Amino acid sequence: MSDFSYGDAAVTVTDDIAASHREAWAMLAGPGTWWTAAERLAIADRARRTFALRATPPWLRQLPETEPGLSAPAVAIVDKVAVGAGSIDRAWATEAIAEIGDARYVELIGVVATIVMLDVFAEASGVARAPLPDPEDGPPSGERPDGLGDIGAHVPVLDPFPFANVARALSLVPEANKLFRCVSVPTYSAAGFSSLEWDTPLSRPQVELVASRVSAMNECFY
Amino acid sequence: MTSDAAGLDVDLGATMGRATDDSGVPHGRMLIDFAEAVVRGDDDLARLRTEVVDRLGPDRAGHAVATITAFSGLVRVADATGIPIDDGLASVSVDTRQELALEQLGGAANSRVDHVERAEFGSIDALFDNS
Structure with missing residues (x-):
């Protein structure tokens, strides 16, 4: 397993970020709530191969339509979330959810978003991507939380909820939310958004400029 | 801001x-x-x-x-x-969304903000008040 030490990174990597990447790697290797560990790693592997080809036009990527352990619809959803999430509308999401189920859809999103973050971090830092871990045995837990509601999203989420909507976007599958937040929270906090005090290396306007540009390039309105 | x-x-x-x-x-x-x-x-x-x-x-x-x-x-x-934009954030970002034509972004379809009234920025907590 990669130690995510980032000793060869061109930029400063804080200890909490490196630790969060190790933790995410361990979580990714285990069974999830609706996918086995082998399926989760197949999702992650497909997502990182698709994402690595994001500069290549889709018709030239030459990736197979299916992957071992994943159905064609699941592969299509992985690809869309990895490189075209900004074009997902209700009709597309409804069809995708009809194919694999709402909870598996949410867990897939969590895995794809997490591996994309880890690969973005590696590329931007100038380090090699870590090879995926070996899958652990064991069945998915199949747990569906209580207290779900419809707030107009494509999927049910916890409702009521005292924080921003994005923090409950994956709440249908708490384990997926935990995996995603394991990586996103330390980087988001490092960016300074969790504090009103601007004691970060970049100034707040610089951080917001970068964050806004990334969001706009991904066609994200939220 | x-x-x-x-x-x-x-x-x-x-x-x-x-x-x-x-x-x-x-x-x-x-x-x-x-x-x-x-x-x-x-x-x-x-x-x-x-x-x-x-x-x-x-x-x-x-x-x-x-x-x-x-x-x-x-x-x-x-x-x-497809989570919608938080109500408080929608209210304080009316002018910015118009200036930048943010509602032309693909993800905008998930948030119905055309009826949202403009509000002044009050506090961070108010941005994410979805009650």
């Missing part, structure tokens, strides 16, 4: 990719170029990273990397799940 507090006259169009050499944010052009190279997977990413490290130092470069990383994940979760 934060640019006002920081005493900067910021060209928000830079966030939408409008050609500009100076966003009004110190080193803004370089930071945008770096972020764009990461998002697109450009071949000149290594050169741009070196430029950021050389000019701003490894700590600030690491801070930029963390920001790009966080938002690369957040946008995928937000758009794939």
